[in-house]
Amino acid sequence: MRLSTWSVLAVTLLLSACANGGPWVEVGGERFKVEIADDDAERARGLMFRDELATGTGMLFIHEDEQPQAYWMKNTRIPLDILYFDNDRKLVTQQRNVPPCSGGNRCPSYPSDQPARYVLELNAGEAERLKLQDGAEMTFGKGIPPVR
Template sequence: MTRMSRMLRRLAILSVLLTCSAVAQAAAAGAPWVELAGRRIPVELADTPESRAQGLMYRDRLAPGHGMLFIHDRQEPLAYWMKNTRIALDILYFDSARRLVSQQRGAEPCRNPRACPIYPSDAPARYVLELNAGEAAALGLQDGMELRFGPGIPND
């Protein structure tokens, strides 16, 4: 292999690496996020009946500092359960004004699918944010705090 062909090969590899890096950064920049207690949290959206039903079932982990935002069609009393969910979660309920109205911290995976505990909201809610167990305490969350939406999350 000549010196020129080695240099061209290295340039091609560098070009591919830079392109991959740019694509990854663009994907990360476009990923939906919410802000709560001054912290930006990347989220996966569950905004259809199917995605809300699936939620975090069958997942072995949720990346630290990440969450799943469930968007319901209207504000009403809500209740979640942990059937087929393998990780402990903090379940945070927000009303239509995106104010924290209820918290279920440290909800454990359901060990007996015939008797899964139900984690209800204490007040009508429209949005539910699930985080890894312990993150609500680490953020110092208190009822009444506001959830802010980043770009790409419907604000209706």
Template sequence: MRLMRLLLPLLLLLTLSGCASTGASHWVELGGARYQVELATNDESRARGLMFRDEMPADHGMLFLHERQELQAYWMKNTKIALDILYFDDQRRLVSQQRDVPPCSAGDRCPPYPSSGPARYVLELNAGQAEKLGLQDGAQLTFGPGIADQP
């Protein structure tokens, strides 16, 4: 019985680490750079976004997939890192940029950062990435394998 109590946590740890290593890795390319992205494909994951993160690696981001192209507005509620918020249309062309958006801890009083035109995809990267890439409206976003056009 004692051996079982010692082995059970080890088995649980091995099972959990196996699950984490088999997770799909998604990427996008923009401006000649590749970013590993987390996907936000439903209302819950889009609402949570990058909240409560203390940092994000320079080559990472979050890709938000919406069901249809329309005006979008994002905010920084409970977001601790400055971001570039990039809006793309149905053809994955950059239609609007909000650069160097500061963190916000003011809860529901955090301001919105709207797109200037209809967008279907939103990519959040660490602040400064858009400038580093020299992004201009019309830049093409490329999806890696495993990212569907629709959530």
């Protein structure tokens, strides 16, 4: 199997995070190592162009304010669960089993039903496996940057 430069970089970052204890969140009674996307460039890039997301990992998007959010799957190759959380880190919207999209700007968006501040992307099927329901709480572990 041949790994792309992005895959090697992602694996290296995740291994580094794991070795250093790295950032994590807990939801549904399970802990996930997360990459943090807390600025416009990181949020825009998200999980684009990746061929896989390792089991037990995800990406946590942190927004400056709680407000309606909408994510899309432009250039995303991995089916995902997109989970929206409010200021209190309570689950307010779930977009489950969102398919990859190679349609560029024609990719549909997947909005939150209520204002959200945090968005957690996990491999598709995780929300169902964990039996997540709206109102579920997300706990931050060490390594999550303070809210600005």
